[in-house]
Amino acid sequence: MAARKLAGMTRINDMPGHLIRRFQQIAVALFHAEVEAAGFDLTPVQYAALERVARSPDIDQATLAGLIAYDRTTITGVIDRLVAKGLLTRKVSDRDRRARTLHVTDTGLETLHAATPAVEAAQDRMLQGLSAGERAEFLRLTKKALEAVNDLSRAPLKER
Amino acid sequence: MAARKLAGMTRINDMPGHLIRRFQQIAVALFHAEVEAAGFDLTPVQYAALERVARSPDIDQATLAGLIAYDRTTITGVIDRLVAKGLLTRKVSDRDRRARTLHVTDTGLETLHAATPAVEAAQDRMLQGLSAGERAEFLRLTKKALEAVNDLSRAPLKER
DNA sequence: CTTAATTACTCAGTATACTGATTATCAGTA
DNA sequence: TACTGATAATCAGTATACTGAGTAATTAAG
Numbered sequence: 032m033a034a035r036k037l038a039g040m041t042r043i044n045d046m047p048g049h050l051i052r053r054f055q056q057i058a059v060a061l062f063h064a065e066v067e068a069a070g071f072d073l074t075p076v077q078y079a080a081l082e083r084v085a086r087s088p089d090i091d092q093a094t095l096a097g098l099i100a101y102d103r104t105t106i107t108g109v110i111d112r113l114v115a116k117g118l119l120t121r122k123v124s125d126r127d128r129r130a131r132t133l134h135v136t137d138t139g140l141e142t143l144h145a146a147t148p149a150v151e152a153a154q155d156r157m158l159q160g161l162s163a164g165e166r167a168e169f170l171r172l173t174k175k176a177l178e179a180v181n182d183l184s185r186a187p188l189k190e191r
Numbered sequence: 192m193a194a195r196k197l198a199g200m201t202r203i204n205d206m207p208g209h210l211i212r213r214f215q216q217i218a219v220a221l222f223h224a225e226v227e228a229a230g231f232d233l234t235p236v237q238y239a240a241l242e243r244v245a246r247s248p249d250i251d252q253a254t255l256a257g258l259i260a261y262d263r264t265t266i267t268g269v270i271d272r273l274v275a276k277g278l279l280t281r282k283v284s285d286r287d288r289r290a291r292t293l294h295v296t297d298t299g300l301e302t303l304h305a306a307t308p309a310v311e312a313a314q315d316r317m318l319q320g321l322s323a324g325e326r327a328e329f330l331r332l333t334k335k336a337l338e339a340v341n342d343l344s345r346a347p348l349k350e351r
Numbered sequence: 352c353t354t355a356a357t358t359a360c361t362c363a364g365t366a367t368a369c370t371g372a373t374t375a376t377c378a379g380t381a
Numbered sequence: 382t383a384c385t386g387a388t389a390a391t392c393a394g395t396a397t398a399c400t401g402a403g404t405a406a407t408t409a410a411g
Contacts, residue, residue: 043239043259044348047314047326048218050333052235053260053348055215056398057337058208059367060344063399075212076367079203093389099203100213105368107391112366129376129389154207160339165332166207172321172329173210177217179320184220185369188204188213216368219397223369236397253359265398267361272396289359289406345399 054157061153069149071142072116076101078150080109081118081143084133091130092121097189105186118142214317221313229309231302232276236261238310240269241278241303244293251290252281257349265346278302 043049062075073081079099084090087098096106110133113119118139124130135143158166181187203209222235233241239259244250247258256266270293273279278299284290295303318326341347 043242044350045330046310047318047330047333048222048235049239049259050330050337051211051215051218051317053344054333054337055211056260056346057340057344058211059398061340062208064343074366075208079209082203091389099209100216102368103390104370104392105366108366124389127377127389129374131390150206156343157211157340158207158336160336161332165335168328169332169336170205170207170210172325172332173207173214175325176318176320176329177210177214180217180221180317183224183316184213184217186216190204219368234396251359262398263360264362264400265396268396284359287359287407289404291360 058153058157061156062150065149065153065156066146069146071146071149073142073146076105076109077113077118078143078146080106081113081135081139082147084119085135085140085143088134089132091124091127091132093130095133096186100181100184100186100188102186113139218313218317221316222310225309225313225316226306229306231306231309233302233306236265236269237273237278238303238306240266241273241295241299242307244279245295245300245303248294249292251284251287251292253290255293256346260341260344260346260348262346273299 059075062078066073066078080095080101083095083099087095090098092106092110093103095101096103101109110119110121110131114121117136120134120136121131122134124132158169161169177188219235222238226233226238240255240261243255243259247255250258252266252270253263255261256263261269270279270281270291274281277296280294280296281291282294284292318329321329337348
């Protein structure tokens with residue numbers, strides 16, 4: 032009876048949430064492998080923040096968080112570490128003294144450009160099991176699925 | 192020049208790793224929303240461990256970790272919390288005194304069965320943007336991609 | 352049978368993510 | 382202008398994940 036109940040239950044390893052969790056863990060591991068091999072000490076989250084600030088100098092933390100879908104409390108620590116590494120600077124905004132505006136340092140820009148090939152290599156490796164057509168379809172489906180649920184997280188993507 | 196460099200760079204929000212990270216965050220948020228609404232205090236990771244132990248009583252932590260692709264150091268804390276909640280018991284194995292064998296309590300089994308509909312509802316919601324055919328294709332591609340990179344993480348899935 | 356290698360678990364330390372609270376500041380309104 | 386509400390950042394606390402190290406116990410090798 033109990034055996035039948037259990038046998039009939041949804042198996043964890045086939046659940047979408049579990050598959051996504053595993054993929055995320057492997058993606059992070061691949062990122063670290065490639066980026067460390069290239070001689071850099073950057074996490075995926077740190078790279079994303081650095082890259083986004085480089086494209087929008089003088090951005091404040093809340094806006095940055097929205098553009099890369101990070102939680103507002105998470106970004107504080109991420110920026111702390113990027114500032115500690117000398118890749119970003121943080122200062123009180125002129126227009127709004129509540130806000131902190133961010134700028135990439137020269138070292139930060141060099142690091143960003145130099146680390147990018149390794150980051151892109153990691154992106155390729157995580158999809159190595161799929162053909163070119165399958166990769167495109169995977170990305171299309173993932174983006175489509177994300178659009179429908181974007182607002183259900185505390186850290187939705189806010190393009191604009 | 193610098194502008195051209197930046198404009199030509201890979202955009203974070205289109206990178207597979209970033210899409211996967213966002214999806215995982217939303218999947219966790221949906222899991223919590225559904226499971227809390229149903230009156231349970233369980234994380235995705237705790238649910239997976241509980242479900243797997245229920246199907247393999249007397250399993251040890253290392254084997255469990257392999258079956259659900261968790262890191263061996265992560266599982267210690269997860270089990271700690273499940274034991275603290277009275278859902279699992281942990282005892283030294285008879286056959287190998289290094290190992291700790293796990294069992295679901297009566298409360299644990301009740302919780303597992305009662306929470307499962309909410310967990311499944313969360314799985315549906317995270318793919319709500321996709322048609323039935325697209326969902327199947329998304330899962331097929333995700334599993335295929337995962338198979339090719341499974342061993343690149345410190346916590347690979349070890350079926351069997 | 353004793354040593355070497357391996358394995359199971361745990362711990363310390365770091366880095367996301369989140370909940371919920373607090374402080375400082377800004378914006379709109381009576 | 383005083384008040385109200387909203388916003389930006391931070392902090393405390395909890396829960397994954399991982400690196401690397403350490404302990405205890407088992408297995409394999411010589």
